[in-house]
Amino acid sequence: MTTDPATGPGSPSGAGAGSDVAAADFASGSLSDALSDALSDLIRDLGEGARLPPERELAERLGVSRGALRDRLRLLEGFGVLSRRQGSGTYVRRLAPQGLEFALDLALSASHLSIESLHSVRVALERQAAREAARKGDPVAIGHVGKALADMEAAATAEDIDRADFAFHQALLHATGNAALTFFADAMTGVLFRAVRQRRDRLKTHPRDKELSLAAHRPLYEALLAGDEDAAGQASDDHFQVWHDLFTQPEMQRP
Amino acid sequence: MTTDPATGPGSPSGAGAGSDVAAADFASGSLSDALSDALSDLIRDLGEGARLPPERELAERLGVSRGALRDRLRLLEGFGVLSRRQGSGTYVRRLAPQGLEFALDLALSASHLSIESLHSVRVALERQAAREAARKGDPVAIGHVGKALADMEAAATAEDIDRADFAFHQALLHATGNAALTFFADAMTGVLFRAVRQRRDRLKTHPRDKELSLAAHRPLYEALLAGDEDAAGQASDDHFQVWHDLFTQPEMQRP
DNA sequence: TTCCGGCAAGTGGTACGACCAATCGCGCCG
DNA sequence: CGGCGCGATTGGTCGTACCACTTGCCGGAA
Numbered sequence: 001m002t003t004d005p006a007t008g009p010g011s012p013s014g015a016g017a018g019s020d021v022a023a024a025d026f027a028s029g030s031l032s033d034a035l036s037d038a039l040s041d042l043i044r045d046l047g048e049g050a051r052l053p054p055e056r057e058l059a060e061r062l063g064v065s066r067g068a069l070r071d072r073l074r075l076l077e078g079f080g081v082l083s084r085r086q087g088s089g090t091y092v093r094r095l096a097p098q099g100l101e102f103a104l105d106l107a108l109s110a111s112h113l114s115i116e117s118l119h120s121v122r123v124a125l126e127r128q129a130a131r132e133a134a135r136k137g138d139p140v141a142i143g144h145v146g147k148a149l150a151d152m153e154a155a156a157t158a159e160d161i162d163r164a165d166f167a168f169h170q171a172l173l174h175a176t177g178n179a180a181l182t183f184f185a186d187a188m189t190g191v192l193f194r195a196v197r198q199r200r201d202r203l204k205t206h207p208r209d210k211e212l213s214l215a216a217h218r219p220l221y222e223a224l225l226a227g228d229e230d231a232a233g234q235a236s237d238d239h240f241q242v243w244h245d246l247f248t249q250p251e252m253q254r255p
Numbered sequence: 256m257t258t259d260p261a262t263g264p265g266s267p268s269g270a271g272a273g274s275d276v277a278a279a280d281f282a283s284g285s286l287s288d289a290l291s292d293a294l295s296d297l298i299r300d301l302g303e304g305a306r307l308p309p310e311r312e313l314a315e316r317l318g319v320s321r322g323a324l325r326d327r328l329r330l331l332e333g334f335g336v337l338s339r340r341q342g343s344g345t346y347v348r349r350l351a352p353q354g355l356e357f358a359l360d361l362a363l364s365a366s367h368l369s370i371e372s373l374h375s376v377r378v379a380l381e382r383q384a385a386r387e388a389a390r391k392g393d394p395v396a397i398g399h400v401g402k403a404l405a406d407m408e409a410a411a412t413a414e415d416i417d418r419a420d421f422a423f424h425q426a427l428l429h430a431t432g433n434a435a436l437t438f439f440a441d442a443m444t445g446v447l448f449r450a451v452r453q454r455r456d457r458l459k460t461h462p463r464d465k466e467l468s469l470a471a472h473r474p475l476y477e478a479l480l481a482g483d484e485d486a487a488g489q490a491s492d493d494h495f496q497v498w499h500d501l502f503t504q505p506e507m508q509r510p
Numbered sequence: 511t512t513c514c515g516g517c518a519a520g521t522g523g524t525a526c527g528a529c530c531a532a533t534c535g536c537g538c539c540g
Numbered sequence: 541c542g543g544c545g546c547g548a549t550t551g552g553t554c555g556t557a558c559c560a561c562t563t564g565c566c567g568g569a570a
Binding site: 032036040043048067070071072074075076077079080081092094095099100102103104106107109110112113114117120124125127132179180181183184 | 291295298299303322325326327329330331332333334335336347349350354355357358359361362364365367368369372373375376378379380382383387433434435436438439
Binding site: 310325340342344345 | 520521522523
C-alpha cells in the first residue's frame with residue numbers, strides 16, 4: 001500500500017486503504033486537514049470522558065500511519081481536548097486551558113505579546129466575570145470567593161497573599177458558571193501571575209501589601225453579595241488600577 | 256507538582272546520545288516536558304521569521320528521534336507559533352489565532368462550550384477593544400473602520416453585510432494596536448460568525464437587516480472618531496444587544 | 511548577455527516495523 | 541478470601557526508507 005504505481009496526480013499516495021476521511025474544509029484555519037477533521041468528528045461523537053480506540057487500530061481505520069495519527073493526537077492533546085495516558089489509553093476531556101497558557105507563555109517570553117496587552121485582556125474578562133457572577137448570585141460559589149478573601153486576610157507572607165488572590169479570582173470565575181469565560185481567564189490569570197511576579201522581582205518594588213489587596217478586593221466581594229452587576233463590574237475595574245503603575249514603569253529588557 | 260524526583264531512576268534508556276535538554280518545569284501545564292521546553296527556548300532565541308534547523312539535524316542535536324521532535328513541532332505549529340512548509344523549512348512566526356480558533360470550534364461542537372458563553376467573552380473583549388481604539392485614536396486605523404461601515408452601507412446581500420460586519424470588527428481590533436486583544440478577539444469572532452450563521456439558518460429567522468446593522472455600528476464608529484472612550488465602550492455593548500434574542504430563543508438540539 | 515527550463519539537493523510528510531515503559535486485569539498462590 | 545505477580549494491552553520512542561514539494565544552481569537557447 002505504500003507506493004501506488006501512478007505517481008498520483010489525484011490522491012497523493014499512501015493511505016490507499018479504505019480511508020473515508022472527508023475533504024471538508026472551510027475557513028477554520030490551516031489545521032483543518034482531512035485527518036484532523038475525521039478526528040474532530042470522532043471526538044464529537046464520543047462524549048466527554050470516552051476512550052478512543054488504540055492508536056494502532058485507529059490509524060488503520062483512518063487509513064494513515066500511526067505516526068501521522070499521533071501528530072494530530074498530540075495537537076488535540078495540546079489544546080486540552082484529549083488526555084493520553086501511557087498504558088491506559090486516550091480519553092476525551094473538556095477543553096482545558098493549559099495548552100493556551102503554554103502558548104501564551106511562549107508568546108510572552110518571545111516578546112510577541114506584551115504583559116500590558118495580556119493584562120488588558122484580563123481586565124476585560126474579569127469585569128465581565130464580575131458582572132455575570134453578580135447577576136447569577138450563586139450563594140455557594142460566592143461563598144468560595146468570601147473564603148478566599150478571608151484567606152487573604154489571614155495571609156502572613158507575600159506568597160500567601162498571592163495564593164489567596166489567585167484563589168479569589170478562580171472562585172469568582174467559577175461563580176459565573178460560564179465555561180468559556182473561565183477557560184480564557186484561567187489561562188490569562190496563570191500567565192500573568194507568573195509574569196507579574198517576575199517583573200515585581202526585577203523591579204524590586206511593589207511588595208504585596210495586604211491592606212491594599214484587601215481594600216481592592218473587598219468591594220468586589222460586597223457587590224457580589226449584593227447582586228449588583230454594575231457595582232461588581234466597576235469594582236473589578238477599580239481593583240486592577242493597583243497594577244497600573246507597575247506596567248507604566250520603565251521597561252527592563254530581557255537579558 | 257509535575258515530576259517528583261522519586262520515580263525516576265534517571266534517564267530511561269534509548270536516545271543514548273548526549274541530550275542536553277534541561278529539566279526545567281514549573282506550573283505551566285502538562286505540556287512542559289524537557290523537549291518542548293528546549294524547543295521553546297530555541298524559538299525564543301531565534302527571532303520572529305527565523306528558520307529552524309532541519310528536523311533531522313535538530314533531532315540529533317536535541318538527542319531525540321525525528322518522530323518525537325515532530326510531535327512537539329506539530330504542537331507549536333498548532334498554537335500558531337511555528338509555520339512549516341514542505342520543501343522549504345520550519346519558521347518562527349507570531350502567535351496566530353488559527354489554532355485557538357480550531358480548538359474553540361471543536362469545543363463548541365462537542366458541546367463543551369456554549370455559544371452564549373463564547374459570545375459573552377466576545378462582548379467583553381470588543382468593549383475593551385472599542386475603548387482602547389478610541390483612546391489611541393489612530394486616524395488611519397479608524398479610517399479602515401469607517402471603510403467597513405461604508406461597505407456595509409453598500410452591501411447588497413446578507414452575505415455582504417456579514418463580510419462588512421466582520422471587516423468592521425477586524426479593523427476595530429487592529430485599531431487598538433493590542434496584540435493579545437486582537438489575538439483572542441480574532442479567534443472568537445471567527446468561531447462565532449460561523450456558529451451564529453448556522454444558528455440563524457436553523458432558526459430561519461433574523462435575516463440580516465442592513466438598517467439595523469448600520470444603526471448598531473455607526474454610533475461606535477462615531478465614538479471612535481470623537482475619541483470618546485466611554486461612549487465607545489457603551490456603543491459596543493449596545494451593538495451586541497441585537498444578538499441577545501437570538502440566543503434566548505428556544506434551543507435546537509444537534510440532529 | 512539574458513532568460514528560461516530542467517535537474518539535483520535539501521526539507522518536510524508519511525509509512526512501517528520494532529522495541530521500551532507504564533498500566534491494567536486476570537489468575538495463581540499464600 | 542486477599543494479595544501478588546506475570547502477561548497482555550497501550551501509549552512513547554526509535555530508526556529507516558521513501559514520497560512530495562521547494563529552492564537554487566547550471567547549462568543551453570534566444
